[in-house]
Amino acid sequence: MNHNTPLPPASPRPLLHLAAGRRRVLTVAQLRTHGVTTAELTEQCRPGGAWQQLLPGVVLLHPGPPTSEERLHAVLLYAARESGTPGAAGVTGVPAQPGAEDPHGTPPAYREAMITGQAALTLHGFTSTPPLLSLEKIDVLVPRLRRLRSTGCARVIRTPVLPVPRQVTGVPVAPVPRALADAVAELPDAGVVRRLLTEAVRGGHCEPASIVRELNQAKLLGRPHVVDAVDSLLAEGRAIAEDRLYRMVREYGLPDPVWNVDLRLPGGPHLGGLDAYWPEQAVAVELDTRAPRQDEDAMWSEYARKRETLERLGITVVHITPRKLRDAMEQQATVVRTALMAAGDRDPAAYVVVLPR
Structure with missing residues (x-):
């Protein structure tokens, strides 16, 4: 070879x-x-x-x-x-x-x-x-x-x-x-659905709004057991977001606000509820926990209308989403602190009545 x-x-x-x-x-x-x-x-x-x-x-x-x-x-x-x-x-x-x-x-x-x-x-x-x-x-x-x-x-x-x-x-x-x-x-079982949605939020996997958006796109919000689970989910999500807001104020040394209040004009109409309010600086924080359902546009219009009304009265409104509180708490604390520090440079706000919510 x-x-x-x-x-x-x-x-x-x-x-x-x-x-x-x-x-x-x-x-x-x-x-x-x-x-x-x-x-x-x-x-x-x-x-x-x-x-x-x-x-x-x-x-x-x-x-x-x-x-x-x-x-x-x-x-x-x-x-x-x-x-x-x-x-x-x-x-x-x-x-x-x-x-x-x-x-x-x-x-x-x-x-x-x-x-x-x-x-x-x-x-x-x-x-x-x-x-x-x-x-x-x-x-x-x-x-x-x-x-x-x-x-x-x-x-x-x-x-x-x-x-x-x-x-x-x-x-x-x-x-x-x-x-x-x-x-x-x-899944037809309401208890199983509720446990899944609750674990998603408690476990930090995602925010309620992203879950509701997917359920809405999948046309599942017409099922009664899903709607019930979503209502529980939104309440759970708001409670978690409120706890993070309290923690942000405490851990980043912000002055104590008044919590969960309603504002009214003296003898006048109701202006809306706020999650935190600093009366001396006329600064408000509102948690944006809207869920994207069929009435999302109407809900957003209500948020925008309230914000415009308060800002016309000289009140600075800081909107914070639960996701930002979870992922960028320090950044959100800086936004609020900046608004509080800028209060001295603004014209005095109109007098409003602060009531517990």
Whole structure:
């Protein structure tokens, strides 16, 4: 044999090396890139074989029950759009090129798909949702025009616009507000819905307004048990925001205001309620805890009208959202302190009557 003699074709690697890999869930298309033929795939996936078809086009490379991680990846592989193909992963597609990622950093195998619903909430760290292995269905969010059907453990949920996913243990997961809305859509139990919404706020996962916005967009606010849970959620959110406001005044050395008061003109009309008021400086703080429901425009008009009326009377109104109090308390304390310090440079405010609310 000389250097011009062609080498014999390399023998195919035994299929055992695939099952020994780190990822034991692959699409049919990915298996083909490893040299697995249709005949070999059929043989491995026969009853009692070494592999099993977990979902259409998705193969589990061992015969036992899938782990929670394997179920998640199987659902994502089934639902994801692979590079350069219009179909579902592993059915008509070719695998994405290694290392190619979209602008959001989503792994290429999972483009246009993310875990949502109760499974997503569990991944976000919720304790009131079931463990992943106990969920019969795993919800997966895809674009509205994808031609996919729910099957096996995968429940397909469609949306006109995909949110930007969060990466949790290497899995693309819908943001908490969207995952909550998708979970609530499948839950008829008022107690379960209330626990989920309450944990979202108490656990600091998101603010009530973002939850109500998603529930409204999902047209879930017409369900009585959801409305009841939202009312409890808003009360919970306001209580948390008020506690943070008290803490801001105390921790950042602001002078003590009068808390939770109503203002009136002497012998005149009611001007509105305020969360905190400094009478000597004529500075007010109002927590903006509006929830985005169908009457949002009317509520905002009422807020704006009250603010304009007070400012015409020489009262400075500082609006603070619960999110700003949570994420930028020091900055909000600086805004209030600046307003208090500027009081001496303004014309005296009109006299108003301060009453407990």
